[in-house]
Structure formats: structure tokens, C-alpha cells
Amino acid sequence: MRPLRRSTVYDVAKEAGVAASTVSRAFTNPRRVSPATREHILGVAEQLGYRPNPLASALQSGRTATVALLVPDITNPHFFGTIRGAERRASTAGLTFILSHTEESGHNEQRQIERLERSVDGFVLAASRMSDETTVELAREHNLALVNRQIEGLPGASVDDGRGSWQIVEHLASLGHRSLAYLSGPKDSWLAGERWKALRAAAAGHGMRATRLGPFSPKMESGAAAADAALVDGATALVAHNDLLAIGILRRLAERGLDVPRDRSVVGYDDIFGADLCVPALTTLSGPHETAGRAAVELLLERVTRPGTPPRQVVLPPHLVVRDSTGPAPV
Amino acid sequence: MRPLRRSTVYDVAKEAGVAASTVSRAFTNPRRVSPATREHILGVAEQLGYRPNPLASALQSGRTATVALLVPDITNPHFFGTIRGAERRASTAGLTFILSHTEESGHNEQRQIERLERSVDGFVLAASRMSDETTVELAREHNLALVNRQIEGLPGASVDDGRGSWQIVEHLASLGHRSLAYLSGPKDSWLAGERWKALRAAAAGHGMRATRLGPFSPKMESGAAAADAALVDGATALVAHNDLLAIGILRRLAERGLDVPRDRSVVGYDDIFGADLCVPALTTLSGPHETAGRAAVELLLERVTRPGTPPRQVVLPPHLVVRDSTGPAPV
DNA sequence: CAACTTTTGGCAATCGCTTGCCATCATGAT
DNA sequence: ATCATGATGGCAAGCGATTGCCAAAAGTTG
Incomplete structure (x- = not known):
């Protein structure tokens, strides 16, 4: 494996005869450059095999296009639906999806959040074990959405x-x-x-x-x-x-x-x-745990794209599936 | 959510009366500073609530402390074992774990790899759908480990x-x-x-x-x-x-x-x-698919920490669990 | 005590992109 | 023709770490 040198905005800029800033804008803020130059830049970028470096971009802009899902126990099938839903939603929104296991411990959740805080735009906390107070406290500095947990004032999706x-x-x-x-x-x-x-x-x-x-x-x-x-x-x-x-x-x-x-x-x-x-x-x-997972990512997105909107709580109705393990009470 | 300004190496450096480079080294390369200054720096960092920014670090060093697992279908229980194993291994190695679904498509795998290339130290490809040629090609520029796929010259873990x-x-x-x-x-x-x-x-x-x-x-x-x-x-x-x-x-x-x-x-x-x-x-x-997942991350790590070592292939023995769905052939 | 090696710490460049601010230019209104 | 206005592009300063190189200090050796 020889990680070859990738071309950068500067390479593209030079080749296209524009400034690096213009290249950047052609990608992230299309309406900020004229259609003609944009076309041109995109063409040059294409042929140079340019791909924006997400790290560099995130470092400067603070936006990582990444979300993390924290689950207490990756092993428990209960969470598979949530994981799926969250992953799918993240993926369709073009977000990178980080999955992390917290070993049923609120303390671990907190550590993970601290570790990842700069690397993600937000966290989905599934069945969080943290106390209400700690969670509210963390929500002051981080973008959180809860799954199957309701806390006044925090966005979340839960099954009723x-x-x-x-x-x-x-x-x-x-x-x-x-x-x-x-x-x-x-x-x-x-x-x-x-x-x-x-x-x-x-x-x-x-x-x-x-x-x-x-x-x-x-x-x-x-x-x-x-x-x-x-x-x-x-x-x-x-x-x-x-x-x-x-x-x-x-x-x-x-x-x-x-x-x-x-x-x-x-x-x-x-x-x-x-x-x-x-x-x-x-x-x-x-x-509908898959829906809950999806909705939670959705809520996270909402807070990123429209800050200031009041946090929503989504409540999803479950339904009873009657099979063979229940019957008339013994007499 | 108000993402407060975190302290940086510079803050710590100023407070501790040393240069930023020394702070950096105190964290990443302990033997490069004297025990005394290190202690001191760590103390100051602690009290300032300093936490290294993984993005900045990755940008400069090229090491992201992150691995990605690409699975064809997140929905298929077959992969749960692999996902678990890989996540657990990554987690114990202090690595961030990215999970991505490729919709059973080799083309999608390739796109994901391109998208994430700068964000991870390596990829685990589970049941990859890509052709041998494409895979070998990609392995030239990326750090890959395969699960349940054997390709000459590439590291991988598979169940036999x-x-x-x-x-x-x-x-x-x-x-x-x-x-x-x-x-x-x-x-x-x-x-x-x-x-x-x-x-x-x-x-x-x-x-x-x-x-x-x-x-x-x-x-x-x-x-x-x-x-x-x-x-x-x-x-x-x-x-x-x-x-x-x-x-x-x-x-x-x-x-x-x-x-x-x-x-x-x-x-x-x-x-x-x-x-x-x-x-x-x-x-x-x-x-032992969980073991395979774990082993694959292990192999990735190996390539990062000891480049140059020849790629290993791990083959794990399965075993037949005989239950009630098989019996004597009808006469 | 001189000469030499090893430790330790600082300087400054760099990773690749974003963005506030300014200059220019084309446009339309007057 | 004149001026306000908006569209477009460039400059340069970051974002927050890492690291090659150098100099000073400390330790070794004969």
C-alpha cells in the first residue's frame, strides 16, 4: 500500500487558472461562483482525480458530515433495528456513520462523547444510561438526539x-x-x-x-x-x-x-x-425501532441545518403481535 | 447547543510556559520530553480540560485512528457477528469504528472507499462484491483487509x-x-x-x-x-x-x-x-464470524504498525451443529 | 577540563480546506 | 454618462495539531 499524493484545491486551482478559494466554493457553495467557471473547475477537478479532504474541510469549517450512534450493547438484537435505521438515514444524507458500544455504562457514553466530540456533528444516544442531569448538561455543548428516552427539552424519537x-x-x-x-x-x-x-x-x-x-x-x-x-x-x-x-x-x-x-x-x-x-x-x-433510529438521525440533521428550531420529540406507536404464547388464564 | 471553545495546544503551552510542540510531544511521543515537563504539561492540560483535536492531528500526521467496515447488507444477520467482532476489536485498540452498508454492490464499495479514504487508516471489506482485479488495484493505494474472501497477496480472515x-x-x-x-x-x-x-x-x-x-x-x-x-x-x-x-x-x-x-x-x-x-x-x-471480524481489524492494525510485513491470511475452522432438521434419507 | 554525545525544547513550516473582506466588473436605473 | 447594486473572484488568515531541524543544556569519557 503506497498512499499516493492526492491532488488538492491548489493543484486544481493552478490547472484551472483560478484561486484556491474559488475551487473550494465551486464545490461547497456553487451559487457563489459563475456557472461557467464552476463547470470548468469541476472538469479540471475530475480529470485530476481531485477529491476534497474531509478532514481538512472539517477542521476549518467545524462541520464533519458525520454522526455517531452510541448503543449500550451491540450484541443485543433489540438494537439492530435502531442501528439499521440510523445507518440508512445517515447514508442517504451522505453522512459518515460511526457506531460505538458503551457497555451499558453511562460513564462510558460520556467518555465516548468527549472522545468523538470534534469528529462528529452529533450523537444519537440509544437507550442512554446517563442521568437526566448529565444528559442535559452534555446537550448544552453537544448535538444530541435520544432514542427511547425522553428528556424535557431534548430532541428524541421513542417507541411508546x-x-x-x-x-x-x-x-x-x-x-x-x-x-x-x-x-x-x-x-x-x-x-x-x-x-x-x-x-x-x-x-x-x-x-x-x-x-x-x-x-x-x-x-x-x-x-x-x-x-x-x-x-x-x-x-x-x-x-x-x-x-x-x-x-x-x-x-x-x-x-x-x-x-x-x-x-x-x-x-x-x-x-x-x-x-x-x-x-x-x-x-x-x-x-418501529428502525423508524426510531431513522428519525433520530433526522432530528440531529434538523438541529444542524436549522439551529434555533425548538427540539422535537417523535413518539412512535408500537403494536401488539399476538402469537401462541398467550392464552386464556388457567382456571 | 453552544459548542464552546475548547482549549488547544497553544493554550496549554502558554499556561505551562513551554512551546506548543512540546505539548504535542508530551501527548503523542512521551519519551521525547523529560518526565518532569511531561508531568507538568499533563497537569496543566488536565486542569484546562484540554483534549487533542483528532481532526487536526489526523490532517497533519495522516493517521486517523479510525477503521471502516464495509458490509454488503446491514440487514442480514449473517454480518452481525462480523460487525460485533470488528467493533469490539477496534474499540479495545482505541480506534473509532465506521460502519457502512454497500447495498450488495461492488461499485458502491469502491465509492465508499474513495469517500472515506482520507478519514480512515484502513478498510475491512466483508464479503466484498468487487472483482479480484479491482480489489488488488485498490489495495495498492489503500489499507485493506478482507473477511470471507481470499485474494492472493491481500490480508484477510475467512471462515473455511x-x-x-x-x-x-x-x-x-x-x-x-x-x-x-x-x-x-x-x-x-x-x-x-x-x-x-x-x-x-x-x-x-x-x-x-x-x-x-x-x-x-x-x-x-x-x-x-x-x-x-x-x-x-x-x-x-x-x-x-x-x-x-x-x-x-x-x-x-x-x-x-x-x-x-x-x-x-x-x-x-x-x-x-x-x-x-x-x-x-x-x-x-x-x-466463527465474530472472530473473523476481530482478526480482520487486527490485520489492518498490523499493516499500520508494522508496514512491510507480508500480508497474512487467517483461516478459521467452522463446525457443523447438528440439530433436528437432518435425518436418515427416506427409503 | 576539553571534546563529544545525548537529551530536551523551541522555531517555523506544513497538512488541505474555508471564509471574511476587499477589489473589480458588468448591470440596470436615472 | 453617472451611480448604486449585485455578482464574481482573489487575498490571506486561520483551523489545531505534527515534525524536521537546530541550538542549548546536560551527561560522558578519557
């Missing part, structure tokens, strides 16, 4: 899991369940908090008993512990923090000789790939 | 699907199958080519008949067409280009009233999440 949780409870109530157990996820996850609040409220509204168990790590392996805890609790309906956990629970219940949905009903969140493959196929709350 | 295909055939042969159909994937995928070559050779070695059908797009939706084609062919063993396709095939066969593994055996490649959840659970070739 509160409303979704009501749907879950209604579904379960209609099947005659009188009690549910929520197998909770990471305790500093905002989304998890929202889910539980809504579940509890909805349960109360339907005269159902609701208990929160856990927290459990949102992985299949935690399913056993979660299932066992739920059995002790005795609730007939188990609502798991996410599909991974729900699938783990399904497995454990089968091991312990219980039939789903006859003896217990199980519901998950996310509708990940695989949720309809397992047996019984999982009833789960499907959220 | 040739060997894996032999394992598949041996497994099928041992179950008494006398014929197999390979439901092929994208036709310009190198990996797909390797698989078929090995399958055909192995089948010949075992006196089995082998046909290649397709190409099919490697998605679940294509399963129906693939299954139907295979039924026409009559082979008792169906080997699908990947698990997605295999799962689609499973569904179609069930729809058409055929029992797997009694009437037909089905095998996939990749062992994606969900392969053990579907019914029957899928027999599939599990490859």
Missing part, C-alpha cells in the same frame, strides 16, 4: 412502550388473567421504567395484581432465573423485559414441565428476529 | 466454508442421502462460490448427486421458491446458502405437507440467532 404496555395488559385481561409478573431489565434503563409504570397502572385499571421481579439481565440465559422467580410469585401471566428474556423463560417453563399458553402466558417486548420462530411463537410488542 | 461443506456432505452421506441440492445465494459472492465448489467435490467423493439451483436472494422470503425448485429436483438433502433461506425453506416444506427430517433434510450456513429456535431446529454450519 407505555401505550404498548396498556395493550399488553388489555390483551391479558381479556384472556381472563388476574395477575401478572413483570420480569424487569437493567434497572437504569429509562424504557424499562416506563414499561413497568404503565404495566402497573394498566393492571390496576383492570383490577389485576402486578408484581415486579428482578432485575434480570436481558439475555436468554437469565430466562431460567426469571421463570423460577415468576413461578414462586404465582402470577399466571409473565411479561418479560424483552424477547430474549421471554424466550429464555419459555425454555425454562418447558423444562419444568409447564405448558405455554395453557399453564402460563408469556409476553415479550421488541419482536426481534426469531420471536416467531420459537415454540410457542412469542406474543410480543413490536415497536 | 470449503472444509465446512465437506463436513456437511459427510454428515448427509452418513445418513444415507444419495443426492443433494444446493440452493445458492448471490452469484457474485465469493463465499457462495467456495461453498458450491466444495459441496460438489465432496458429493462426488461420496458418490452423491449434487445440483445447484438458484441463485436465490438470501432471505426468508426466498425460501418458498427455493423449496419448490428443490422439490422439482427431487434431491433428499437441501443445503441452503444461509440460515435465513434455510428457515424459509423449512416453512415452505411444512406448508406443502412435507416432514423434515423424515421426507427431506435441510442444512444451512451461519448458525444465526434463531437457528435453534425454529422447528425443527436447524442443522447448520457454525462459523
Whole structure:
């Protein structure tokens, strides 16, 4: 590999018989040069194989044409949709897309932001673990958009899991369940908090008993512990923090000789790939997470191109996908 | 958002009573300044909240501490392992990680490389769709590492699907199958080519008949067409280009009233999440794709830190995971 | 103590582009 | 013909680091 010398604005300028500034403008600010010279410059640039150096450009202008997405756990299928959506949107806007894993730690998020601050135009924070205060503080100096987290005054896109949780409870109530157990996820996850609040409220509204168990790590392996805890609790309906956990629970219940949905009903969140493959196929709350990822990048863009506009919050409706893991409450 | 003015080397230099060059060296080349001044500078920098601007640094030095991963299709679970592995390795090496989707097009890969060339230290190309010639050509000017593609003289990490295909055939042969159909994937995928070559050779070695059908797009939706084609062919063993396709095939066969593994055996490649959840659970070739992703970044790093060393090729062994979708050939 | 080597730090050029400001020129209005 | 006006292009000063080269200081050696 021999990184050959690329031609610069100066080479193009000399060859085209204009000043470097004019070359620059021909590329970044077309209306600032006459159509004729622009054509000419572009032609010369083309034949010289000129390509603007994004670093140099960013250094001077402060605009990097890059966004970063910070996810707590790259390994968790829950985030794939968000990653996809964000990447696709960035790509169509001609933005470079940086992906970074924060290991479920707010502190890490903060460090990444500091590390990348000069290299990006903004950050999308997915399921951020940082406190409201820290986030607001950071938002003063950085361009942030949140996914699945709502903070007053900050732009964000989230799936309305509160409303979704009501749907879950209604579904379960209609099947005659009188009690549910929520197998909770990471305790500093905002989304998890929202889910539980809504579940509890909805349960109360339907005269159902609701208990929160856990927290459990949102992985299949935690399913056993979660299932066992739920059995002790005795609730007939188990609502798991996410599909991974729900699938783990399904497995454990089968091991312990219980039939789903006859003896217990199980519901998950996310509708990940695989949720309809397992047996019984999982009833789960499907959220437009890809859309959320896309929207978040969109919001970031908005703040760059039209600063001063008030931050928007996009809330997306989820829908319950009823499959085979829920059924009438046992008598 | 008010991007406050960050302090620069000059601020630190003035405050510490040294030259900017010394500050720079204190950070990037510690042994070039005396321990005492270094300590002092670091202290001042700390209290001024100084953070080096990666853009400025990259512009001058040519080193960006960034790598890019180009994948044909972000949506395909096959790549999740590679993405994870590459991201994790990059992250532990302190590198910024750029993820980019090339829409299954070699031409797009090339454009991305051109766009990002100054912004990264190297590229990992996963399942590249470019021709050998183009790739070799690009490798002259860029730092490339390939995943699941082998080109003479270029560094790369790949899963040995040739060997894996032999394992598949041996497994099928041992179950008494006398014929197999390979439901092929994208036709310009190198990996797909390797698989078929090995399958055909192995089948010949075992006196089995082998046909290649397709190409099919490697998605679940294509399963129906693939299954139907295979039924026409009559082979008792169906080997699908990947698990997605295999799962689609499973569904179609069930729809058409055929029992797997009694009437037909089905095998996939990749062992994606969900392969053990579907019914029957899928027999599939599990490859260490995460390791491959990690290794590729490793190779890139090697070329940056020790230029001149001959490019290495890492070949990783896959293993066959036998589940419930394969069984004795029907009599 | 002279002569020589090694450390340490500073100077200034450089990476490649952007942009505020100014000069020029063509245009239209008067 | 005169002047205000806008369009166009050039000049030059950055952006914030890195690094080759040099000089002074410090350390070695006989």
C-alpha cells in the first residue's frame, strides 16, 4: 500500500487558472461562483482525480458530515433495528456513520462523547444510561438526539412502550388473567421504567395484581432465573423485559414441565428476529425501532441545518403481535 | 447547543510556559520530553480540560485512528457477528469504528472507499462484491483487509466454508442421502462460490448427486421458491446458502405437507440467532464470524504498525451443529 | 577540563480546506 | 454618462495539531 499524493484545491486551482478559494466554493457553495467557471473547475477537478479532504474541510469549517450512534450493547438484537435505521438515514444524507458500544455504562457514553466530540456533528444516544442531569448538561455543548428516552427539552424519537404496555395488559385481561409478573431489565434503563409504570397502572385499571421481579439481565440465559422467580410469585401471566428474556423463560417453563399458553402466558417486548420462530411463537410488542433510529438521525440533521428550531420529540406507536404464547388464564 | 471553545495546544503551552510542540510531544511521543515537563504539561492540560483535536492531528500526521467496515447488507444477520467482532476489536485498540452498508454492490464499495479514504487508516471489506482485479488495484493505494474472501497477496480472515461443506456432505452421506441440492445465494459472492465448489467435490467423493439451483436472494422470503425448485429436483438433502433461506425453506416444506427430517433434510450456513429456535431446529454450519471480524481489524492494525510485513491470511475452522432438521434419507 | 554525545525544547513550516473582506466588473436605473 | 447594486473572484488568515531541524543544556569519557 503506497498512499499516493492526492491532488488538492491548489493543484486544481493552478490547472484551472483560478484561486484556491474559488475551487473550494465551486464545490461547497456553487451559487457563489459563475456557472461557467464552476463547470470548468469541476472538469479540471475530475480529470485530476481531485477529491476534497474531509478532514481538512472539517477542521476549518467545524462541520464533519458525520454522526455517531452510541448503543449500550451491540450484541443485543433489540438494537439492530435502531442501528439499521440510523445507518440508512445517515447514508442517504451522505453522512459518515460511526457506531460505538458503551457497555451499558453511562460513564462510558460520556467518555465516548468527549472522545468523538470534534469528529462528529452529533450523537444519537440509544437507550442512554446517563442521568437526566448529565444528559442535559452534555446537550448544552453537544448535538444530541435520544432514542427511547425522553428528556424535557431534548430532541428524541421513542417507541411508546407505555401505550404498548396498556395493550399488553388489555390483551391479558381479556384472556381472563388476574395477575401478572413483570420480569424487569437493567434497572437504569429509562424504557424499562416506563414499561413497568404503565404495566402497573394498566393492571390496576383492570383490577389485576402486578408484581415486579428482578432485575434480570436481558439475555436468554437469565430466562431460567426469571421463570423460577415468576413461578414462586404465582402470577399466571409473565411479561418479560424483552424477547430474549421471554424466550429464555419459555425454555425454562418447558423444562419444568409447564405448558405455554395453557399453564402460563408469556409476553415479550421488541419482536426481534426469531420471536416467531420459537415454540410457542412469542406474543410480543413490536415497536418501529428502525423508524426510531431513522428519525433520530433526522432530528440531529434538523438541529444542524436549522439551529434555533425548538427540539422535537417523535413518539412512535408500537403494536401488539399476538402469537401462541398467550392464552386464556388457567382456571 | 453552544459548542464552546475548547482549549488547544497553544493554550496549554502558554499556561505551562513551554512551546506548543512540546505539548504535542508530551501527548503523542512521551519519551521525547523529560518526565518532569511531561508531568507538568499533563497537569496543566488536565486542569484546562484540554483534549487533542483528532481532526487536526489526523490532517497533519495522516493517521486517523479510525477503521471502516464495509458490509454488503446491514440487514442480514449473517454480518452481525462480523460487525460485533470488528467493533469490539477496534474499540479495545482505541480506534473509532465506521460502519457502512454497500447495498450488495461492488461499485458502491469502491465509492465508499474513495469517500472515506482520507478519514480512515484502513478498510475491512466483508464479503466484498468487487472483482479480484479491482480489489488488488485498490489495495495498492489503500489499507485493506478482507473477511470471507481470499485474494492472493491481500490480508484477510475467512471462515473455511470449503472444509465446512465437506463436513456437511459427510454428515448427509452418513445418513444415507444419495443426492443433494444446493440452493445458492448471490452469484457474485465469493463465499457462495467456495461453498458450491466444495459441496460438489465432496458429493462426488461420496458418490452423491449434487445440483445447484438458484441463485436465490438470501432471505426468508426466498425460501418458498427455493423449496419448490428443490422439490422439482427431487434431491433428499437441501443445503441452503444461509440460515435465513434455510428457515424459509423449512416453512415452505411444512406448508406443502412435507416432514423434515423424515421426507427431506435441510442444512444451512451461519448458525444465526434463531437457528435453534425454529422447528425443527436447524442443522447448520457454525462459523466463527465474530472472530473473523476481530482478526480482520487486527490485520489492518498490523499493516499500520508494522508496514512491510507480508500480508497474512487467517483461516478459521467452522463446525457443523447438528440439530433436528437432518435425518436418515427416506427409503 | 576539553571534546563529544545525548537529551530536551523551541522555531517555523506544513497538512488541505474555508471564509471574511476587499477589489473589480458588468448591470440596470436615472 | 453617472451611480448604486449585485455578482464574481482573489487575498490571506486561520483551523489545531505534527515534525524536521537546530541550538542549548546536560551527561560522558578519557
